[in-house]
Amino acid sequence: MRREEMSGTDHQNSETAATLGTLATPALLLDVHRLDRNLVRLSSRMAERGVVLRPHMKTAKSIDVTRRAYPSVSGPITVSTLAEAEYFARHGFRDMTYAVGLAPHTAERVMRLRKAGVDLKVLLDSPEQARMLGAAGRAAGVTPTAFIEIDCDGHRGGLTADDPKLIAVAVALGEAGVELAGVLTHAGESYSLFTPEALFAAAENERAVAVAAAEALRAAGHQCPIVSVGSTPTAHFAEDLTGVTEMRAGVYMFFDLVMHGVGVCTTDDIAISVLATVIGTKPEKGWILVDAGWMALSRDRGTAAQRVDHGYGLVCDVAGNLYPDLIVSQASQEHGILAIRPGSAHALPNLPIGAKIRILPNHACATASQHELYNVVSAGGDAIHARWPRMRGW
Amino acid sequence: MRREEMSGTDHQNSETAATLGTLATPALLLDVHRLDRNLVRLSSRMAERGVVLRPHMKTAKSIDVTRRAYPSVSGPITVSTLAEAEYFARHGFRDMTYAVGLAPHTAERVMRLRKAGVDLKVLLDSPEQARMLGAAGRAAGVTPTAFIEIDCDGHRGGLTADDPKLIAVAVALGEAGVELAGVLTHAGESYSLFTPEALFAAAENERAVAVAAAEALRAAGHQCPIVSVGSTPTAHFAEDLTGVTEMRAGVYMFFDLVMHGVGVCTTDDIAISVLATVIGTKPEKGWILVDAGWMALSRDRGTAAQRVDHGYGLVCDVAGNLYPDLIVSQASQEHGILAIRPGSAHALPNLPIGAKIRILPNHACATASQHELYNVVSAGGDAIHARWPRMRGW
Incomplete structure (x- = not known):
């Protein structure tokens, strides 16, 4: 069995129950409501102009995501590797x-x-x-x-x-x-x-x-x-x-903090996030430690060159509501350090060990590539509706 | 079949012949001679001091690499995820x-x-x-x-x-x-x-x-x-x-440019590299384009904070000999731009489309994690001796 066709139930995390509350962390979440909204936004825009949209699969690398853009026909696509071309060919493109x-x-x-x-x-x-x-x-x-x-x-x-x-x-x-x-x-x-x-x-x-x-x-x-x-x-x-x-x-499907900095989307449009768990606190330093480091977030620091630097990501509660000015200020391989953005008057939220948070990524292509699959959620809901595998390699 | 136990012959690149000249790029190379030398260096050092060495598997994430450190016994190890713990437990640790x-x-x-x-x-x-x-x-x-x-x-x-x-x-x-x-x-x-x-x-x-x-x-x-x-x-x-x-x-097994900058190793000790192919040239800009971008190299820019910034990596010929001052100066997802380091008097080498190079990584843990497997080579040789799968996930 090819790994990109591996079903979610074979996966190493398959023992976890299908809710955000019990999902093993770190884990990649995909809000399918935001995905669909982003897909419609650009496809309508191009349809109005009579221009063919050829979505770039380098970001999503998933037949399930692609099927939200093309539910019935296998339309034109762009690929960034021949492994992607072979994968989508097997799926009928x-x-x-x-x-x-x-x-x-x-x-x-x-x-x-x-x-x-x-x-x-x-x-x-x-x-x-x-x-x-x-x-x-x-x-x-x-x-x-x-x-x-x-x-x-x-x-x-x-x-x-x-x-x-x-x-x-x-x-x-x-x-x-x-x-x-x-x-x-x-x-x-x-x-x-x-x-x-x-x-x-x-x-x-x-x-x-x-x-x-x-x-x-x-x-x-x-x-x-x-x-x-x-x-x-x-x-x-x-x-x-x-x-x-x-x-x-490509990245329009998910959007990210870099695209937000460019001015193409709001943070409410960002469809992917990384679910993480608090594993320690250092109140004397203003730090909360979580189990999402650069292995889960990627090393991408794309917002460092923008007007607002979000560190390794912007932090939300488990339902997706932003904590004011809380960012991932540092990342090692499996540890992230949350801190209030320098210069902000906001206080560090009280997040005990075991609390779950979501992190909005700088760069969706890079963050998604660190994960085996998407845990599919709907806006505000706690249920994992599906687990969509990603392909990788060249 | 669990994916980390997938044999190399099932892999999507299995059609490629087993030499550097014909290997599909980008691809991760592991020089087993350098690996063995690095392993002996630290294990001897600890044996002399009567201290147990508990290697950290976060870098290699591979039973085959671990078996170079522990050919007969399944000795003490450190892990960075529970998926690693479960993987090594299945392999007898x-x-x-x-x-x-x-x-x-x-x-x-x-x-x-x-x-x-x-x-x-x-x-x-x-x-x-x-x-x-x-x-x-x-x-x-x-x-x-x-x-x-x-x-x-x-x-x-x-x-x-x-x-x-x-x-x-x-x-x-x-x-x-x-x-x-x-x-x-x-x-x-x-x-x-x-x-x-x-x-x-x-x-x-x-x-x-x-x-x-x-x-x-x-x-x-x-x-x-x-x-x-x-x-x-x-x-x-x-x-x-x-x-x-x-x-x-952990990183001592492979070493990397950050460890070189710290002063722990020479570039000759760095055991992993990314094989890439020239796909374009822009002589008027002093650029050579290759098919290894951040997806193959990672977004890690660890040397940016050191005395010598190597961009996204230092460039060698296919046999592993450094080109003077040639670095990966920029990276997008599947493109790297090679250029001579700013301030250097060296000239851009003449590398035609199709030429192969090796890139030494900033951070071995991050670069290796972008790949499915190690293509195992020996110093100077063209043959791929083995393909060692990596595990991933949490």
Whole structure:
């Protein structure tokens, strides 16, 4: 049995009863009501604009979460690893984009999926990769399909819209027998913004650069059917999407404190949290010790670079109500230290040993990846409705 | 089948051939020669001093790694989660310390292991926990055994040696029918040191505080058989261990860049690394893009607070030879950006798409936890000798 298909009842925590009060901690909670609300928010936004939403599975890595977005059809998705592509292919998904630059060993693995009927599109930005992909396609007897990666904000890889290499890559794809899917860009720098004006501008820049690249390719005689953009901040701030055909986003399903700092969500929109138990107190230091350290929360300190630093997370009671200014100020592997945010006049709450709390994470992708499964809850309720396994690996 | 007992051949990467050249990336490598050398270094050091070494399994989380330390006997170990305790119990280990403060739900689970014949000792620092543990023991019909946690440097939990609560906890244990195993402390602040003098002093302080606490308990009429200390830095710098009966350490098996920065190891001692593949280049920015981001490396930036900041890791060629001043300067989920360290006169090496590199991690515990298994290699060799699964969860 593959581990990602392992049912919740086989899991090592299966002896725990299905309520928040008795769940072994630390444990990852997913509020399905907030998840559904977040999914509808962005899918409605894209439907209004006539743009395909291709959700990025790098955050959730779970067929059960994906089925909330696609209850009946297995629509377009984005994946961050080939293990994700293989997992979702086993669950019936056929239209995927692998949004990480191509390497020789991944080209071969992609061809195996294409041969099995999965329309898995890949990403590249060099003639070398185009030739490598063409060779892998010929060896497997299938036609590969690739996006050219466009760099809209200097964040990572890709070519600028006016780089002469753009046309050279398109030519190399044609010569190598690879179909050009279109252009793909990601406004990764939007994560460091925090005003609506800057976010509107980042979204418009992402759109304009992607469309300019597509137009440059078309002017040179290349088909460029898909113009794919996306990041959770720009997806929620883009007003005009003229020329864009699809939007990619992942963390929007769960949201997190970094997205709250950017201004894309409220803390009430954050759908995942880590349930923890108080295991000690140090009143003389203003500390409460809990059993969620960085192994349960991740080492992500994304809010450290934002206007409000939440340490390793913001603390709520077991029902999800925030304690004023209570954060996870330090984390070792299996210990978290709760303290009142520096400068706050609020007092440390009285939490005895054994008390349970919830921690809202800085970065949903990183925190969720520390866990085997989601314990599914509904707003305010104590019951665990389901346990949804996550997949991992590459 | 439990997932930690899953054999390597069932794994999703099983189709890859067993050499570094063909291994799918990113992948975790473990150099068994360095592992063995690190194990012998500390075990010899403790044997010379007549102190029991109780290795901490929080770093390796693998029976195969543990069997390099204990090839024939199942000796004393430390664990950081009850899932680790249950895993090692299934593999025949009977003498364990769970070195995280006790909570009500963990007390019950500990009693199930004790009832099954595992001498699992727990940690606490309050009369409430003593009473809770006693109640769990009575409910299960077994006698619990507990350490009192001692705070030697203000790092986390525990009582100072002169805290009157120390005797109150020992009394509460006696009244609750719990056996006092002894005292346990951890010089967690030693991780922020970097001179031999400071490390010698931290080790002596750790020893002196633990022994003072044991003496205070004995003077009040309590048995205190075990005096347990430990952190990887103090374990390697302690000269006199008079009064100490056991040493705990975990990261010493693998070492990492943080331990190198502290001064406990050389980069040649670091036994784990992440194999990655070049997927793009941005020569105009001085960047090489690889397929190992924070999902493969972890978000740990432990060297950021040290004298030399290694970003997300230090880069070697596929055989393990360091490229001068080449670090992972940025990481997103599945992308790493390699760049020359700021201020260095070294040039970016010429690494084409498809080239493989190894990345030495900041923090072995955090990086290893991002992976399903260890690909076991020997110094300089290309062959993968074995694939050792890791366990995870709580």
